[in-house]
Amino acid sequence: MRIFHLSAECYPVAKVGGLADVVGALPKYQNLAGMQAAVVMPYYDRKFVRENEFETVFSAATLLGTRRLYFEILKEKTDKLGFELYLVKIPGLIDREEVYSYPDEREQFIAYQLAFLDWISYSQQTPDIIHCHDHHSGLVPFLMQYSKLYTRLARIPTVFTIHNGQYHGAFGWDKLSYLPEIDLSKTGLLDWAGGINPLAAAVKCCWKYTTVSPSYLEELTTNSNGLEYLFYLEHAKGYGIINGIDTEVWDPKTDPMIAENFSVKLPAKGKEANKVALCARFGLSLDKPLVAFIGRLVIEKGADLLAAAMEESFNEHPGQFNFLLLGAGDKDLEQELLQLRDFYPDQFNVFIGYDEALAHLVYAGADFLLMPSRVEPCGLNQMYSMRYGTLPMVRSTGGLKDTVVDFGDEGGYGIRYxxxxxxxICGAVSRAIVLYDNNKHLQTLRKIMMALDFSWDRSAKEYINLYESLNPVI
Structure with a gap:
């Protein structure tokens, strides 16, 4: 079975969030299961692209309205990621360094989708499944069905995965001319709330859609930034499949980015060595429980609550725990957290930005990972933390609810609120401090967590079963 994954991000080529981790792992594990999966993404002028060899496998021109755009399809020569990697390059439009936030972002992603469809249509590529990820490829299922230019592709099943239903990629009808000739009687499939909404169009037009956890599938009907009724209507063709993690990249036994490797059999010594390195780097006391936060500093992640919650917890438990934050985002939140560090320099430190190696060290060295998310479709951080023996402290939402069982419940191993x-959040910190003082119980929970299977093997098989249900003759 040949599968094309379409995504704006893919680790390690270009990463902004969890989307990149998923698309960088799922195809690899599908290939290990006997599939022929590939990733097609926009070209970015980044380290991975500059340091690896690519060959041009197709070139042509596409039209974005009246604008004629030359494009190339580049293939990484060695398949070093465990799957075929293709990049769509359009000089002057899709050849930049950053993934998002350009003023012509809508044009970038529309052109990316058109170039992909032109390639597989004109080159007679015939994948068995086209798997689109998030709104950046959300117009593909519609265009395959209702554009005369791509009628050859109409019988290819499409799957659409929603990694974050808060972002729709919507734009005005004034940009309809960017699309090729379409069946104008079907424009209602593009519409939501008076504009063209790629995420809504994908949900309406794909053969099946998935969310990245079963709980998030249900939550979209009550919290999806205006698409709640759509998800209510289309619920029958939705599936919740929990993400996995790449257990080769995230393995404390072999991870080259941490201070000392360790395994589930003897986690205490390794955790201690990594905590020593982490505390030394950030000037924190080794003998106190270390709570960490890794992520974007945005309201969606509950980051606006962190400063107030930590200040209250520091006052409630003076000198009893440390907090370390690794993240970036809202500038006001960054300044608020930096100011708090000045008040509690012995207990609190901040790294503004993102550093992959540091993230690995934090997962390995921290005692607890705080995730107070308002919205968390799946969440990968809690799985990484458990893989490294760090107890997650999570709000009961989305994938956090599906993957973390409170240690007060039967078979539990984390903290939920x-x-x-x-x-x-303060209540969770108080529980963490008490748990930390019971070292024997803490070590038992660490071993339980580290033995859990969050690998992609199971999730990849669920996707394959879904594909096969759409195209049983494969």
Whole structure:
């Protein structure tokens, strides 16, 4: 079975969030299961692209309205990622360094989708499944069905995965001319709330859609930034498949980015060595529980609650725990956290930005990982933390609810709380401090977590079963 994954991100080529981790791992594990999966993404002028060899496998021109755009399809020569990697390059439009935030972002992603469809249509490529990820490729299922230019592709099944339903990629009808000739009687499939909405169009037009956890599938009907009724209507063709993690990249036994490797059999010594390195780097006390946060500093992640929650917890538990933050985002939140560091220099430190190696060290060296998310479709950080023996402290939402069982419940191993609030975060910190003092129990929970299977093997098989249900003759 030949599968093309379409995504704006793919680790290690270009990463902004969890989308990149998923698309960088799922195809590899599908190939290990006997599939023929490939990734097609926009070209970025980044380290991975500059340091690896690519060959041009197709070139042509596409039309973005009246604008004629030359494009190339570049293939990485060695398949070093465990799958075929193709890049869509359009000089002056899709050849830049950053993934998002350009003023012509809509044009970038529309052109990316058109170039992909032109390639597989004109070159007689015939994948068995086209798997689109998030709104950046959300117009593909519609165009395959209702553009005369791509009628040859109409019988190819499409799957659409929603990694974050808060972002739709919507734009005005004034940009309809960017699309090739379409069946104008079907424009209602593009529409939501008076504009062209790629995410909504994909949900309407794909053969099946998936979310990255079962709980998130249900939550979209009540919280999807205006698409709640659509997800209510289309619920029958939705599937919740929990993400996995790449257990080769995220393996404390072999990870080259941490201070000392360790395994589930003897986690304590390795955790201690990594905590020593982490605390030394950030000037924190080794003998106190270390709570960490890794992620984007945005309201969606509950980052606006962190400063107030930590200040209250520091006052409630003076000198009893440390907090370390690795992240970037809202500039006001960054300044608020930096100011808090000045008040509690012995207990709190901040790294503004993102550093992959440091993230690995934090997962390995911290005792607890705090995730107070308002929205968390799946979440990967909690799985990484458990893989490294760090207890997750999570709000009961989305994939956090599906993957973390509170240690107070039967078979539990983490800390869960109901609300994204200062009060609930402080309560979780208090429970973490008490648990840390019971070292024997803590070590038992670490071993339980590290033995859990969050690999992609199971999830990849679920996707394959879904593909086969759409095209049983494969």
């Amino acid at each position: 109901d609300n994204a609030s200062v009060e609930d």
